[in-house]
Amino acid sequence: xxxxxxxxxxxxxVLPVVAxxxxxxxxxxxxxxxxxxxETFGNNVFFWEGVKWFEQVLNSDRFHDSLGRxxxxxxxxxxxxxxxxxxIALTMPRKGVWVSVCLVFMAMPLLIPWNVVGAMWNIFALPxxxxxxxxxxxxxxxxxxxxxxxxxxxxTILMDVWHWTSLVVLLAYAGLxxxxxxxxQAAKIDGAGAWAVFRHIQLPKMKRVLTIAILLxxxxxxxxxxxxxxxxxxxxxxxxxFLSIDLVKVALGQFDLGPAAAMSLIYFLxxxxxxxxxxxxxxxxxxx
Amino acid sequence: xxxxxKNVVKKVGxxxxxxxxxxxLVENQFNILLGTxxxxxxxxxxxxxxxxxxxSGEVWFAGKNVTGVPVQKRNVSFVHQxxxxxxxxxxxENIASPLRVAKISKKEIEERVGHVADLLKLxxxxxxxxxxxxxxxxxxxxxxxxxxxxADLVLLDEPLANLDYKLxxxxxxxxxKLFQDRDCTVVYATTEPTEALLLGGNTATVHxxxxxxxxxxxxxxxxxxxxxxxxxxxxxxxxxxxxxxxSGQFSLNGQVNWPSASTKLANGSYKMAIRPHYVTxxxxxxxxxxxxxRVLVAELSGSESVVHFEVEGHPWVxxxxxxxxxxxxxxxxxxxxxxxxxxxxxxxKLIAE
Numbered sequence: 001x002x003x004x005x006x007x008x009x010x011x012x013x014v015l016p017v018v019a020x021x022x023x024x025x026x027x028x029x030x031x032x033x034x035x036x037x038x039e040t041f042g043n044n045v046f047f048w049e050g051v052k053w054f055e056q057v058l059n060s061d062r063f064h065d066s067l068g069r070x071x072x073x074x075x076x077x078x079x080x081x082x083x084x085x086x087x088i089a090l091t092m093p094r095k096g097v098w099v100s101v102c103l104v105f106m107a108m109p110l111l112i113p114w115n116v117v118g119a120m121w122n123i124f125a126l127p128x129x130x131x132x133x134x135x136x137x138x139x140x141x142x143x144x145x146x147x148x149x150x151x152x153x154x155x156t157i158l159m160d161v162w163h164w165t166s167l168v169v170l171l172a173y174a175g176l177x178x179x180x181x182x183x184x185q186a187a188k189i190d191g192a193g194a195w196a197v198f199r200h201i202q203l204p205k206m207k208r209v210l211t212i213a214i215l216l217x218x219x220x221x222x223x224x225x226x227x228x229x230x231x232x233x234x235x236x237x238x239x240x241x242f243l244s245i246d247l248v249k250v251a252l253g254q255f256d257l258g259p260a261a262a263m264s265l266i267y268f269l270x271x272x273x274x275x276x277x278x279x280x281x282x283x284x285x286x287x288x
Numbered sequence: 289x290x291x292x293x294k295n296v297v298k299k300v301g302x303x304x305x306x307x308x309x310x311x312x313l314v315e316n317q318f319n320i321l322l323g324t325x326x327x328x329x330x331x332x333x334x335x336x337x338x339x340x341x342x343x344s345g346e347v348w349f350a351g352k353n354v355t356g357v358p359v360q361k362r363n364v365s366f367v368h369q370x371x372x373x374x375x376x377x378x379x380x381e382n383i384a385s386p387l388r389v390a391k392i393s394k395k396e397i398e399e400r401v402g403h404v405a406d407l408l409k410l411x412x413x414x415x416x417x418x419x420x421x422x423x424x425x426x427x428x429x430x431x432x433x434x435x436x437x438x439a440d441l442v443l444l445d446e447p448l449a450n451l452d453y454k455l456x457x458x459x460x461x462x463x464x465k466l467f468q469d470r471d472c473t474v475v476y477a478t479t480e481p482t483e484a485l486l487l488g489g490n491t492a493t494v495h496x497x498x499x500x501x502x503x504x505x506x507x508x509x510x511x512x513x514x515x516x517x518x519x520x521x522x523x524x525x526x527x528x529x530x531x532x533x534x535s536g537q538f539s540l541n542g543q544v545n546w547p548s549a550s551t552k553l554a555n556g557s558y559k560m561a562i563r564p565h566y567v568t569x570x571x572x573x574x575x576x577x578x579x580x581x582r583v584l585v586a587e588l589s590g591s592e593s594v595v596h597f598e599v600e601g602h603p604w605v606x607x608x609x610x611x612x613x614x615x616x617x618x619x620x621x622x623x624x625x626x627x628x629x630x631x632x633x634x635x636x637k638l639i640a641e
Contacts, residue, residue, distance in 0.1 A: 185366065189365060189366050196389075200374050200377070
């Protein structure tokens with residue numbers, strides 16, 4: 001029996017979503033695709049260039065350098081923020097009045113806008129008048145983020161850890177809270193120690209939220225722009241010129257729209273690919 | 289020597305969860321804790337297991353005072369209502385986990401896990417993860433973990449409550465057999481009087497942090513020591529009413545009269561309780577007395593009709609075999625089997641049956 005009727009009006013219901021996705025994603029993306037295969041000198045005159053810009057970007061040392069910096073930065077960020085976030089979540093109280101206090105404190109950095117974070121640390125870390133910079137220098141560290149690449153990296157990483165570890169904490173804490181007490185009792189009855197409880201109950205039970213946390217932190221840190229831009233503008237030299245800073249320099253600084261478009265597409269594909277591979281691997285054997 | 293609670297009290301903050309409770313479980317048998325949700329069954333089990341320490345009082349096991357001895361130092365296993373297994377271990381590893389902690393040889397672990405898996409029909413599932421199992425299989429795995437340990441005390445906290453009807457029946461039939469040849473005392477918590485009756489053994493009725501009675505299950509069911517126990521151990525709820533005794537005749541609402549079986553009772557008023565299945569739509573015995581009621585709610589439970597009705601403003605419940613067409617608001621006759629009445633005094637203690 002086939003009771004289905006063709007109902008053309010149903011299309012109207014999906015129209016808003018189609019429109020949203022079109023304006024939000026497809027049209028801007030196609031514009032970029034359009035630029036990436038053509039050359040323009042303004043006046044709306046375009047010349048077909050094929051994959052020339054892609055070849056140029058992929059072969060340029062400049063792109064390799066910023067991609068390399070980006071990968072190292074994201075790697076460091078993830079390897080600090082994820083374990084630290086989990087560790088903090090584990091030490092947070094499970095019930096009582098302190099829960100809300102902890103949660104409010106944890107949420108605070110997340111409420112501060114990116115450029116404010118950059119500006120705050122910019123001043124906080126100044127070697128002559130900033131509290132952090134002055135303190136570091138006075139205890140004997142030669143620290144100046146405006147001059148030394150290492151100091152700039154240290155500040156950028158510290159700033160990101162300060163800003164975003166909370167997100168991992170909140171997600172991990174939510175994961176921990178969802179574990180019924182009965183699991184802990186069962187572990188106690190088995191005589192399992194704290195490490196075994198973490199390894200065999202808490203970690204597997206947090207797997208889903210941690211996957212999301214890592215994905216979010218990967219994507220966000222891979223696209224980091226505002227904070228290093230406000231802090232040092234990508235310097236000293238090119239030392240904190242990450243992919244998106246580089247991209248903006250190419251597109252708006254030099255107005256090379258073709259290479260910039262090709263670079264954005266490559267950038268986009270890297271984020272997409274890494275996220276997809278990671279998610280697929282983590283969710284394998286997960287059942288429903 | 290079995291487990292014994294001696295004057296155990298459990299307070300959490302200002303709340304008393306368990307009032308002064310003393311009970312001696314029967315060794316190598318099923319000991320059922322019957323009571324509604326939040327009656328204190330789980331707290332009692334946690335006190336027995338050593339997951340909680342009593343605020344005052346003592347817990348004795350096998351002739352030794354084990355108050356304050358943590359659970360991992362006692363040979364105890366516990367099965368929860370939720371299906372608790374290690375999420376990333378397969379069934380084999382899950383069952384083996386308590387043995388691995390106990391550092392038992394690999395060969396023995398293999399033997400014992402194999403044996404228990406066989407008993408619980410888990411052998412084909414040994415390689416699977418808990419997320420790939422049905423609810424029934426997950427709970428079998430949890431039961432297997434409890435069995436493999438050869439614990440002296442096995443606590444089952446509503447283990448069948450989260451299973452669907454069919455699986456519950458199946459596993460309930462198997463449970464007593466699983467523990468039959470083992471030297472272990474089993475404590476089984478349930479909210480369902482029917483389940484207690486099906487499992488047999490001994491039953492403690494639990495109500496608001498107190499054990500109201502403990503004894504042989506059918507004994508407690510047939511002769512509840514007080515009205516509260518009768519209420520806890522009845523589903524649908526037991527009927528209770530005031531009756532007057534005068535010159536050897538009980539009377540209910542001045543309308544229905546029947547002779548008292550006991551000559552010892554003094555004249556006066558008593559509380560009478562009768563189980564719903566002795567209040568029927570059909571007259572099953574000549575002695576059954578007619579009660580005129582008005583139907584409040586009529587429902588079917590399996591092949592039985594459960595009718596809630598009122599007599600002079602007092603609610604009653606009747607449970608009769610068969611499916612009857614009954615309408616709400618209808619005036620209808622019910623039949624009271626007065627030989628099955630229980631009588632209680634002013635303090636709600638059973639004085640005659």
